[in-house]
Amino acid sequence: MRYDVLTIFPEMIRAYLKEGILARAAKRGLIEVQVTDIRAFAGGAHKNTDDRPFGGGDGMVMKPGPIYRALDSVPRVEENSLVLLLTPQGKRFDQEMAWELSRQKQLILVCGRYEGIDERIRELCVDRELSIGDYVLSGGELAALVLMDAVSRLVPGVLGGQNSTQEDSFEDGLLEYPHYTRPRVFMGREVPEILLSGDHEKIRQWRRAQSLKRTLEKRPDLLQKAQLTGEDGAILEKLKEGAEKQ
Ligand code: SAM
16 A cells, blocks of 8 residues: 655654554555655745635635646556545545555545645545544644554554454444453452453353443444344343333
8 A cells, every 4th residue: 555645744744654553564565655745846935835815815725736746746556546635525534434445556645734725626636535524623634644544454464463453443333342451450440250251252242242332322323334133133122221221
């Protein structure tokens, strides 16, 4: 997977990539991140990348020229390499989309700043607009990092054998069960007995029930789309009955 990130703040992207899973993945050649400084494609003595909006109003708008030239400089790894614009107006990014994007060979990410980018770049160059949530950030860099992090975890080999994503929240439409590690007792609170039993089937059942319980309590909306078994249905019925009695 190759990412090309277009930004006027390249160091923001590079700083995050220095440590952690993405840094390891890059070292092992599983992902490659190229950061393109949009400012390098700006003309004039001041290398301005923004200008006042036509029609008036507050704030500045990113000029189309520098972004267009920066995009033109990015080598395309495949014919259908996607150009993604990070914007609060885009489709909401989620785990399903992360899986879909993880199958691409190259993602070209355009980070906006100020009031956003000139509309003509969106019309001429952008394949998809993505948002990481219904709030407004000061720039697309954090959004690009969120996307790269979520997608890279799904690239084969990035997490290694030990850290499978299979049971992560959202993978099967549910939130993940709770985790415990040593010590066995912490501030008077004990690890659930069943996790110490060594009975793998019972542990599996307990975790599934916890997963369903959490989803029902915290994100009941997810249950509409989750793939549930007959056993899951029975557990949910019991949980709902229990909640009604309380
Ligand atoms: N004026 C724009 C609007 O109301 O739609 C918001 C511009 S925002 C201050 C500046 C840049 O931050 C955007 O161009 C975009 O790249 C990025 N950004 C802000 N919120 C975002 C979000 N929720 N998801 C993805 N990118 C976001």
